[in-house]
Amino acid sequence: MKTLIKIKPKTYTAGEIVKVDFMAMHPMETGMRKNKDTGALIPAEYIDEVKFMFNDQLITKMVIWESLSVNPLMSISFKVPGAGTLKVIAKDNKGQSVETTKAITPKG
Amino acid sequence: MERRSFLKGFGAAAACAVALPTIASAAEEKKSAGPNEMNFETAVAAITGGKALMPSAKVKIKAPEIAENGAVVPVKVTVESPMTSKDYVKAIHLLASKNGNVRCANIYLTPANGEAFFGTRIKLGGTQDVVAIAEMSDGTFLSAKQNVKVTIGGCG
Amino acid sequence: MRQRSISAALICLALLGSANGEEKLSMSDADRKMYAELLESNPAEMDVAEGEQLFGELIGTTEYAKMLGVKEKELPKYIAGFPRYIEPAKKVVTLAQSVQMAAAYAGKPVPKLESKEMVKMSAYVKSLANGQKTNIDVEANAHMKEMMTLGQQVFEERRGGRGLSCNNCHSKEIVGRRLRMQQLPDLGAKETAAAGTWPAYRMTKSQMVTLDKRMQQCMKNALMAEIPLGSREIVALEVYVTNKTKGNPINIPSVKR
Numbered sequence: 001m002k003t004l005i006k007i008k009p010k011t012y013t014a015g016e017i018v019k020v021d022f023m024a025m026h027p028m029e030t031g032m033r034k035n036k037d038t039g040a041l042i043p044a045e046y047i048d049e050v051k052f053m054f055n056d057q058l059i060t061k062m063v064i065w066e067s068l069s070v071n072p073l074m075s076i077s078f079k080v081p082g083a084g085t086l087k088v089i090a091k092d093n094k095g096q097s098v099e100t101t102k103a104i105t106p107k108g
Numbered sequence: 109m110e111r112r113s114f115l116k117g118f119g120a121a122a123a124c125a126v127a128l129p130t131i132a133s134a135a136e137e138k139k140s141a142g143p144n145e146m147n148f149e150t151a152v153a154a155i156t157g158g159k160a161l162m163p164s165a166k167v168k169i170k171a172p173e174i175a176e177n178g179a180v181v182p183v184k185v186t187v188e189s190p191m192t193s194k195d196y197v198k199a200i201h202l203l204a205s206k207n208g209n210v211r212c213a214n215i216y217l218t219p220a221n222g223e224a225f226f227g228t229r230i231k232l233g234g235t236q237d238v239v240a241i242a243e244m245s246d247g248t249f250l251s252a253k254q255n256v257k258v259t260i261g262g263c264g
Numbered sequence: 265m266r267q268r269s270i271s272a273a274l275i276c277l278a279l280l281g282s283a284n285g286e287e288k289l290s291m292s293d294a295d296r297k298m299y300a301e302l303l304e305s306n307p308a309e310m311d312v313a314e315g316e317q318l319f320g321e322l323i324g325t326t327e328y329a330k331m332l333g334v335k336e337k338e339l340p341k342y343i344a345g346f347p348r349y350i351e352p353a354k355k356v357v358t359l360a361q362s363v364q365m366a367a368a369y370a371g372k373p374v375p376k377l378e379s380k381e382m383v384k385m386s387a388y389v390k391s392l393a394n395g396q397k398t399n400i401d402v403e404a405n406a407h408m409k410e411m412m413t414l415g416q417q418v419f420e421e422r423r424g425g426r427g428l429s430c431n432n433c434h435s436k437e438i439v440g441r442r443l444r445m446q447q448l449p450d451l452g453a454k455e456t457a458a459a460g461t462w463p464a465y466r467m468t469k470s471q472m473v474t475l476d477k478r479m480q481q482c483m484k485n486a487l488m489a490e491i492p493l494g495s496r497e498i499v500a501l502e503v504y505v506t507n508k509t510k511g512n513p514i515n516i517p518s519v520k521r
Contacts, residue, residue, distance in 0.1 A: 002310045017222040021305040063214040069180045069229040070470035071307035079222025172295035180467035260444045
């Protein structure tokens with residue numbers, strides 16, 4: 001599962017509220033779609049849990065369902081307390097899990 | 109995403125809606141495979157625990173009025189709140205009223221967020237309401253909705 | 265009057281979202297703006313990042329510039345001029361084909377045009393020209409002139425079961441009319457910036473797609489035989505379509521419906 005964390009805006013100061021965009025390459029199968037050739041249902045496969053941590057402290061926990069688009073985006077606000085590491089742990093219903101980190105480096 | 113088969117899938121899901129167990133928390137009930145159908149009333153009840161839902165201007169939902177492609181519909185939810193440890197938004201729940209599984213995401217926030225916001229992209233099986241429920245730290249549930257028309261675009 | 269009958273067959277409605285409370289039939293400017301915001305968090309960015317890695321491993325910008333015979337720092341402007349005639353190929357090539365050439369020069373396996381790796385790499389290479397303006401020069405030499413003429417021919421030729429040509433939906437006269445519920449774009453307009461914004465993430469396919477692949481998808485939907493990738497005709501078509509957007513900025517990857 002390829003992932004990407006983006007902080008918007010790119011430069012920010014401590015105390016500023018920024019947007020954290022987390023994206024993942026994931027099929028987000030609903031389990032309701034049929035294989036065109038065989039007619040068999042394609043099993044559900046979707047990200048079901050995402051945790052945003054800052055310096056190992058939980059900021060936001062998400063329970064995600066299959067209605068999110070393919071290659072989903074999850075965006076939250078975050079009040080930058082200072083420098084540190086933002087970590088996003090995403091898990092799908094098949095047990096696949098991926099950890100993505102991004103350094104938080106406020107200016108000034 | 110093949111649009112037609114996607115729509116068909118939702119139709120089929122609606123046709124074979126299953127009886128749902130009573131659920132204390134929507135978050136706890138998860139199946140590892142297969143469709144998770146859940147209708148709107150059941151999902152709302154699971155979130156609020158039967159408490160009343162109060163439509164509120166504090167919850168702002170931003171989604172296109174018309175989406176040319178139901179597979180990718182941008183949605184942003186913002187809830188007015190000071191986000192202090194005494195007064196904050198505990199969770200934002202996003203639902204699509206007519207999808208096979210109406211639940212899209214349950215976002216559990218903390219004061220560290222600084223602002224109650226959630227942005228995403230969702231799949232809509234057809235024209236329907238996108239509903240946001242804000243679970244406040246005082247135990248109340250505020251909500252807002254927006255209708256999104258899903259149309260058919262031009263060449264594939 | 266075949267052209268006219270086809271035009272009439274398209275759902276042609278009056279102005280959208282009018283002030284007199286008429287029901288809206290297609291996306292408003294605010295809706296479009298929301299979709300435009302998708303650019304800020306485009307899933308295809310992950311593909312472009314992977315393309316950078318793949319390209320770096322296979323060729324690298326230094327070798328690529330050497331093959332093209334340009335200085336490395338001039339690459340962005342040069343890339344903004346594809347499709348163009350390149351000496352090593354002795355013909356007009358697309359950006360993806362130039363990547364193939366570079367791989368061959370470096371003695372590396374040549375990636376197929378339709379491969380996922382190639383889509384990612386060509387998107388990365390084109391993204392080097394972000395901020396530049398599309399500067400294709402169809403008058404540059406006889407080869408380009410010839411391809412421009414051929415491209416126009418391909419664009420206007422009616423083919424397939426319904427006798428459609430690209431021009432049926434993309435001529436100047438028909439811009440703004442509707443195909444189903446969607447307004448037809450002007451390929452040359454700044455807002456469309458067609459050639460400058462491919463490869464793009466296609467929401468209907470949930471993946472990044474190149475311009476030539478998009479043209480194939482269009483042909484398929486119009487019941488035409490698909491012109492093969494890399495063929496003279498599809499390169500010519502890309503020359504013709506790119507020339508319509510000359511001067512428009514390059515912004516890779518973008519988001520398309």
